Amino acid sequence: MEMTLRWYGTGFDSVTLKQIRQVPMVKGVITTLYDTVPGQAWPKERIQAMKNEVERSGLHLAGIESVNIHDDIKVGLPSRDQYIENYIKTLEGLGEADIHMVCYNFMPVFDWTRSDLKKSLPDGSTVLSYDQELVDQIDVDKMLSSMEANANGFTLPGWEPERMARVKELFEMYKDVDEEKLFQNLCYFLRAIMPTCKKYGINMAIHPDDPAWPVFNLPRIITGKEKILRLLSAVPDAENGLTLCTGSLGSNPLNDIPDMIHAFKDRIHFAHVRNIHHLAPGKFDEAPHPTSLGSLDIYAIMKALFDTGFDGPIRPDHGRMIWDEVAMPGYGLYDRALGATYLSGLWEAIERNAKG
Numbered sequence: 001m002e003m004t005l006r007w008y009g010t011g012f013d014s015v016t017l018k019q020i021r022q023v024p025m026v027k028g029v030i031t032t033l034y035d036t037v038p039g040q041a042w043p044k045e046r047i048q049a050m051k052n053e054v055e056r057s058g059l060h061l062a063g064i065e066s067v068n069i070h071d072d073i074k075v076g077l078p079s080r081d082q083y084i085e086n087y088i089k090t091l092e093g094l095g096e097a098d099i100h101m102v103c104y105n106f107m108p109v110f111d112w113t114r115s116d117l118k119k120s121l122p123d124g125s126t127v128l129s130y131d132q133e134l135v136d137q138i139d140v141d142k143m144l145s146s147m148e149a150n151a152n153g154f155t156l157p158g159w160e161p162e163r164m165a166r167v168k169e170l171f172e173m174y175k176d177v178d179e180e181k182l183f184q185n186l187c188y189f190l191r192a193i194m195p196t197c198k199k200y201g202i203n204m205a206i207h208p209d210d211p212a213w214p215v216f217n218l219p220r221i222i223t224g225k226e227k228i229l230r231l232l233s234a235v236p237d238a239e240n241g242l243t244l245c246t247g248s249l250g251s252n253p254l255n256d257i258p259d260m261i262h263a264f265k266d267r268i269h270f271a272h273v274r275n276i277h278h279l280a281p282g283k284f285d286e287a288p289h290p291t292s293l294g295s296l297d298i299y300a301i302m303k304a305l306f307d308t309g310f311d312g313p314i315r316p317d318h319g320r321m322i323w324d325e326v327a328m329p330g331y332g333l334y335d336r337a338l339g340a341t342y343l344s345g346l347w348e349a350i351e352r353n354a355k356g
Ligand code: DNO
Pocket: 065, 066, 103, 104, 105, 111, 112, 157, 158, 207, 330
């Protein structure tokens, strides 16, 4: 595995490449062109400039999170073919720049959803949290303004202001899209891009839905073992794989993540590892990474990744906000650096034990 940190790019992130370079064991970053919009073909010069900037700092560009998918592709409109063509152009640019992993999601309207971006814990830190009862009571507009108001001035990933400005229209677009239709549209998209992925050796890593159940009555299809296995077999190419996000899949306590890792094995192309604390059905806080501080067995998760020979990029995921840091919610430096070091320590112990 390659330990990485997510980085949003100069001008979009409070964390610098220099700081990331100083986190023990972190060798790479996962980044993106944060100011591109879904559906746009990424200019090759910009891809190369992004890569050069990362490499100048002594880090490896280990993959992209995300190349977002245009809603017309998710809804399955006739215009999707044009957007798929643009996506393919972006993949060609990435392949030519020697970038081989792309994380994306297929969630309608919203990417990840939280009801609170700054919940205080007894130790004075703040975390992201989710409470289905609260979400059921608020309307979408209120949700948008509270996400924006609590984001410390940052644009949250997947909550692009241009798209959110037409959120009502987006809901309208999805009104006839049920789970099956969404699934078929995903397969259509994947089948169309697979030849390019093969040509350039690009692994596509779909991100699970977060939380792992439908929100605002929108369909969600990447929520558990059976549904993910269905996708992996519907498009059986090795390049069609998964981002194993423990926090997203782990939001549903019925998801047994080590078991899923064994079931998906070499189709896991990227891993996001973080802990969450289940409080009640549909209600959880994000938690510090160590096993004993949350509900997920992070040791068992890392061991399952090791035992299945996982060799892709991995990153600590959302951290708490600690030590008075001001950053994009979930993406401060300090707690993610602690997370990276903890995960690297677990890996070292697991590896040395395996060697005897
Ligand atoms: C949130 C992230 C997601 C993720 C996308 C992948 O913090 O985990 O925004 O990057 O769903 O496309």
